[in-house]
Amino acid sequence: xxxxxxxxxxxxxxxxxxxxxxxxxxxxxxxxxxxxxxxxxxxxxxxxxxxxxxxxxxxxxxxxxxxxxxxxxxxxxxxxxxxxxxxxxxxxxxxxxxxxxxxxxxxxxxxxxxxxxxxxxxxxxxxxxxxxxxxxxxxxxxxxxxxxxxxxxxxxxxxxxxxxxxxxxxxxxxxxxxxxxxxxxxxxxxxxxxxxxxxxxxxxxxxxxxxxxxxxxxxxxxxxxxxxxxxxxxxxxxxxxxxxxxxxxxxxxxxxxxxxxxxxxxxxxxxxxxxxxxxxxxxxxxxxxxxxxxxxxxxxxxxxxxxxxxxxxxxxxxxxxxxxxxxxxxxxxxxxxxxxxxxxxxxxxxxxxxxxxxxxxxxxxxxxxxxxxxxxxxxxxxxxxxxxxxxxxxxxxxxxxxxxxxxxxxxxxxxxxxxxxxxxxxxxxxxxxxxxxxxxxxxxxxxxxxxxxxxxxxxxxxxxxxxxxxxxxxxxxxxxxxxxxxxxxxxxxxxxxxxxxxxxxxxxxxxxxxxxxxxxxxxxxxxxxxxxxxxxxxxxxxxxxxxxxxxx
Amino acid sequence: xxxxxxxxxxxxxxxxxxxxxxxxxxxxxxxxxxxxxxxxxxxxxxxxxxxxxxxxxxxxxxxxxxxxxxxxxxxxxxxxxxxxxxxxxxxxxxxxxxxxxxxxxxxxxxxxxxxxxxxxxxxxxxxxxxxxxxxxxxxxxxxxxxxxxxxxxxxxxxxxxxxxxxxxxxxx
Ligand SMILES: Cc1ncc(C[n+]2csc(CCOP(=O)(O)OP(=O)(O)O)c2C)c(N)n1
Numbered sequence: 001x002x003x004x005x006x007x008x009x010x011x012x013x014x015x016x017x018x019x020x021x022x023x024x025x026x027x028x029x030x031x032x033x034x035x036x037x038x039x040x041x042x043x044x045x046x047x048x049x050x051x052x053x054x055x056x057x058x059x060x061x062x063x064x065x066x067x068x069x070x071x072x073x074x075x076x077x078x079x080x081x082x083x084x085x086x087x088x089x090x091x092x093x094x095x096x097x098x099x100x101x102x103x104x105x106x107x108x109x110x111x112x113x114x115x116x117x118x119x120x121x122x123x124x125x126x127x128x129x130x131x132x133x134x135x136x137x138x139x140x141x142x143x144x145x146x147x148x149x150x151x152x153x154x155x156x157x158x159x160x161x162x163x164x165x166x167x168x169x170x171x172x173x174x175x176x177x178x179x180x181x182x183x184x185x186x187x188x189x190x191x192x193x194x195x196x197x198x199x200x201x202x203x204x205x206x207x208x209x210x211x212x213x214x215x216x217x218x219x220x221x222x223x224x225x226x227x228x229x230x231x232x233x234x235x236x237x238x239x240x241x242x243x244x245x246x247x248x249x250x251x252x253x254x255x256x257x258x259x260x261x262x263x264x265x266x267x268x269x270x271x272x273x274x275x276x277x278x279x280x281x282x283x284x285x286x287x288x289x290x291x292x293x294x295x296x297x298x299x300x301x302x303x304x305x306x307x308x309x310x311x312x313x314x315x316x317x318x319x320x321x322x323x324x325x326x327x328x329x330x331x332x333x334x335x336x337x338x339x340x341x342x343x344x345x346x347x348x349x350x351x352x353x354x355x356x357x358x359x360x361x362x363x364x365x366x367x368x369x370x371x372x373x374x375x376x377x378x379x380x381x382x383x384x385x386x387x388x389x390x391x392x393x394x395x396x397x398x399x400x401x402x403x404x405x406x407x408x409x410x411x412x413x414x415x416x417x418x419x420x421x422x423x424x425x426x427x428x429x430x431x432x433x434x435x436x437x438x439x440x441x442x443x444x445x446x447x448x449x450x451x452x453x454x455x456x457x458x459x460x461x462x463x464x465x466x467x468x469x470x471x472x473x474x475x476x477x478x479x480x481x482x483x484x485x486x487x488x489x490x491x492x493x494x495x496x497x498x499x500x501x502x503x504x505x506x507x508x509x510x511x512x513x514x515x516x517x518x519x520x521x522x523x524x525x526x527x528x529x530x531x532x533x534x535x536x537x538x539x540x541x542x543x544x545x546x547x548x549x550x551x552x
Numbered sequence: 553x554x555x556x557x558x559x560x561x562x563x564x565x566x567x568x569x570x571x572x573x574x575x576x577x578x579x580x581x582x583x584x585x586x587x588x589x590x591x592x593x594x595x596x597x598x599x600x601x602x603x604x605x606x607x608x609x610x611x612x613x614x615x616x617x618x619x620x621x622x623x624x625x626x627x628x629x630x631x632x633x634x635x636x637x638x639x640x641x642x643x644x645x646x647x648x649x650x651x652x653x654x655x656x657x658x659x660x661x662x663x664x665x666x667x668x669x670x671x672x673x674x675x676x677x678x679x680x681x682x683x684x685x686x687x688x689x690x691x692x693x694x695x696x697x698x699x700x701x702x703x704x705x706x707x708x709x710x711x712x713x714x715x716x717x718x719x720x721x722x723x724x
Binding site: 117118121122125126129146150151311312313315316317320 | 568569572573576577580610613614617618620621622623
């Protein structure tokens with residue numbers, strides 16, 4: 001057995017049924033093995049390695065299992081870098097496998113040689129520069145475990161071509177002995193989740209008891225830990241309303257009165273009021289990044305902070321917490337609930353009456369004929385698409401609109417690039433998400449800028465016959481940057497007017513995908529319904545106007 | 553918060569690329585390394601990194617737990633300033649002719665440094681110390697003309713029987 005065959009068989013034994021990637025010279029033998037095993041493992045070739053990386057990322061977000069992405073050396077590997085960084089910032093488990101030049105050529109600037117391990121040191125959880133069969137065995141038998149334990153994240157296995165090509169007698173035994181990682185294992189080991197400490201729990205309970213106005217910030221860690229139910233139970237017993245970060249959206253039911261929706265620039269009135277008036281912030285699985293809130297400012301203004309995080313390094317990172325639990329959100333919240341006699345049954349100090357209060361005070365515009373207001377777009381798509389959706393977004397104003405205006409709950413999945421804010425993420429990610437969750441209607445909201453950055457992947461959507469529903473919110477602008485220019489550059493809109501002449505429906509039909517230009521909410525709803533009904537892909541272009549929150 | 557010089561010991565796998573991972577983390581997160589020394593331990597599979605960083609207590613905590621997340625890192629210990637012994641080896645090559653040689657040797661003696669190489673126009677001094685002594689010696693030698701020098705970086709251990717095995721920061 002050669003290294004390539006070993007890799008493919010380990011992936012199969014781990015339960016990977018789909019991998020994403022793009023072939024090339026150094027991974028010839030890997031693709032040969034994939035060909036041999038094509039009935040056991042599906043390989044999706046995208047148009048560009050970045051698309052593969054985002055697809056593996058979307059697959060992982062959707063399935064809760066690691067995505068796998070393969071690329072060749074040199075440009076294949078460098079094309080992955082944005083995708084690796086994206087997965088790292090959002091703590092998504094992806095196994096990236098790259099070929100490299102033959103081990104004897106490494107360090108000689110040989111053709112298509114790059115030090116991809118060196119380049120990605122700061123954006124991988126771990127990586128291996130594999131130059132021998134031993135190292136390949138070590139890498140492939142521990143990759144999934146490292147991705148999945150503790151705070152999740154991407155790993156990179158960079159394999160010299162000769163290791164892929166050559167046989168080793170050790171592979172058979174290693175394969176035999178290999179025990180696939182099982183989810184239940186995540187509960188042990190120090191680099192992994194630690195059970196909550198009783199003293200830490202007491203500290204947190206003490207602060208909650210003292211607080212009159214506690215507010216929960218729910219991040220992506222809650223969903224990753226499968227702790228949505230515990231979170232709402234906790235919030236109810238503490239009488240605390242809940243705001244969500246972009247990664248946390250969808251954790252609570254949209255009609256839950258304690259659910260104050262999205263935080264940050266597009267936060268609704270209720271969320272802003274809660275953040276201003278609360279006396280205690282309880283951050284759960286949220287790293288409190290600078291786009292969420294000015295946490296240092298809030299704490300120095302007298303608010304207390306509790307952090308619950310699986311990653312001990314997140315505790316006290318931005319500002320010193322008054323109490324913390326360094327543990328996975330599910331275990332921590334269960335620990336609190338088991339002892340919460342003292343706080344149970346408190347009346348919430350703030351709730352909101354309707355979902356509309358979660359939506360920022362964006363003024364409605366007098367829209368020209370043929371334009372549709374974003375709120376009406378979301379309502380029409382929701383009506384047409386139904387329940388239990390996968391909703392993905394690209395990056396820009398439309399992304400924040402989707403996160404705040406589209407009613408997303410625990411039955412849905414929201415897939416969006418949070419930490420890196422990667423334009424061009426959407427199409428690749430929804431390809432992966434649809435493959436991981438084929439039973440769900442999958443809708444992507446993209447801006448016209450981000451769509452143009454990644455529309456090459458429509459070829460993949462067509463080739464794989466993926467019934468994606470892609471809504472292009474055509475505002476003719478790089479909306480989010482334009483908003484910054486409006487605020488900070490005296491309305492000098494340098495390079496943010498797109499002036500796009502492209503006929504999107506015709507572009508799509510040349511890819512073999514239905515393209516529709518919808519001029520009214522009714523047309524949108526109908527186009528969505530038709531696509532769902534006929535189980536086919538559609539790109540719906542809608543002219544609209546997107547503006548940032550006026551009160552920001 | 554006040555910054556002070558901290559001495560941190562890190563036990564890592566003795567493997568290719570490990571030092572790059574640790575130093576990459578320090579530079580990426582903006583922790584300033586004042587001194588760094590690496591070598592194997594009594595267990596050939598494990599190396600010990602001794603790093604000195606000028607930082608406040610919150611950054612120190614960040615360093616411990618960020619470094620701890622690296623798969624190649626096993627233990628981290630912050631050495632107490634009053635409860636550690638530390639040493640740095642320095643070699644200094646100074647211009648020395650017949651006229652100046654005597655003065656330089658006198659200085660070296662005061663610092664308990666040794667002369668380990670001598671030629672008609674230069675001599676090389678070896679000094680072992682805790683770092684500060686090295687700077688003082690260097691100041692004294694500068695007027696004679698320092699040709700070049702090399703420092704190992706500081707290595708340190710706890711006093712008494714305490715060791716890194718007693719550290720609460722275990723990341724296995
Ligand atoms: C790869 C990349 N390049 C640039 C940016 C900076 N950027 C953030 S949002 C944005 C505008 C996005 O425009 P569009 O896709 O049309 O969406 P809109 O904001 O109009 O909804 C840009 C350029 C980015 N986030 N990612």
